Amino acid sequence: MENLVIEGSPKTPTIKFNPEEGKLLIQGRSIPENSIDFYKPLVDALEEYAGGVKEATKVDIVLEYFNTSSSKCILDVFKKLERINEAGGGVTINWHYEEDDEDMLEAGEDYQAIINIPFKMVEIEED
Amino acid sequence: MDINIYDFYNKMEQDNIMLSFKGNVTSELLTSVLQIMESKMDKLNEPNRIKKKVYNILVEALQNLYHHLDKQPEGAPKGHNTVIFMIGKTEEAYSIFTGNYISNDNAEKLKSRLEKINSLDADELKAYYKEVLNNGMMSDKGGGGLGMIDIARKSGQRLDFDFQKVDEEYSFYSLNINIPQ
Numbered sequence: 670m671e672n673l674v675i676e677g678s679p680k681t682p683t684i685k686f687n688p689e690e691g692k693l694l695i696q697g698r699s700i701p702e703n704s705i706d707f708y709k710p711l712v713d714a715l716e717e718y719a720g721g722v723k724e725a726t727k728v729d730i731v732l733e734y735f736n737t738s739s740s741k742c743i744l745d746v747f748k749k750l751e752r753i754n755e756a757g758g759g760v761t762i763n764w765h766y767e768e769d770d771e772d773m774l775e776a777g778e779d780y781q782a783i784i785n786i787p788f789k790m791v792e793i794e795e796d
Numbered sequence: 797m798d799i800n801i802y803d804f805y806n807k808m809e810q811d812n813i814m815l816s817f818k819g820n821v822t823s824e825l826l827t828s829v830l831q832i833m834e835s836k837m838d839k840l841n842e843p844n845r846i847k848k849k850v851y852n853i854l855v856e857a858l859q860n861l862y863h864h865l866d867k868q869p870e871g872a873p874k875g876h877n878t879v880i881f882m883i884g885k886t887e888e889a890y891s892i893f894t895g896n897y898i899s900n901d902n903a904e905k906l907k908s909r910l911e912k913i914n915s916l917d918a919d920e921l922k923a924y925y926k927e928v929l930n931n932g933m934m935s936d937k938g939g940g941g942l943g944m945i946d947i948a949r950k951s952g953q954r955l956d957f958d959f960q961k962v963d964e965e966y967s968f969y970s971l972n973i974n975i976p977q
Contacts (some may be wrong), residue, residue, distance in 0.1 A: 679830075
């Protein structure tokens, strides 16, 4: 399976998915008007990955902003990861948030409550 | 046309308006407005927490206007696809005002949704957000009704809205979002 790399833009995050190493990174801003088209390649890649699952899958979500249009797509990504986890993919999700960004922490907790995968809340210290 | 632009200017100055727009909303316009507001808030040295809150809420409010235009029925009167928004700031709070035409049928539906959101406290809003997020319903743009819940949650304020009936078919919907500093 090939790597999936999508470069970030002012409204969309950088996505790096390396199926060989079992590593996924979503980083930046996710505020497109229409998120479904943007997230489709990742959702499809995870679907394919679920077929030949690795022992450990490490996911890092480092979002500065995301809109509600993205929030359902991000949930879709997590639901795929949940299935990968159940299939023995040993998924861990690191949810990064800036130290004074309570809204982003709370958003992570919302997902944690819905998704049956261990979440780790990682505080990013301000420079 | 008899417009005194100086009166306009003074009125906006008194009301602490930082930015205003009336017209047709495009994706490019939203990108520009967000960039302008971000650099304005940087120059004002706003705390990160406030900057993020205002930015997030602004994204939702402006994208609501953008998606609303998609939903205009064919044959809607000309001019009904234009919107207005203003962003203001006082010592105490940021304010975001938006206005757009809406069919009376949709106005009724929207009004009952907004009233429901206003009837919930912070914990209930959190639960409602998770319920709507997880119910599998998704509009073709993704959000599926989360935007107003998110605005209410992040601002921590009741939604201040009004529907002004224009004629038998249309109302003008206005929303005033207050974000305390």
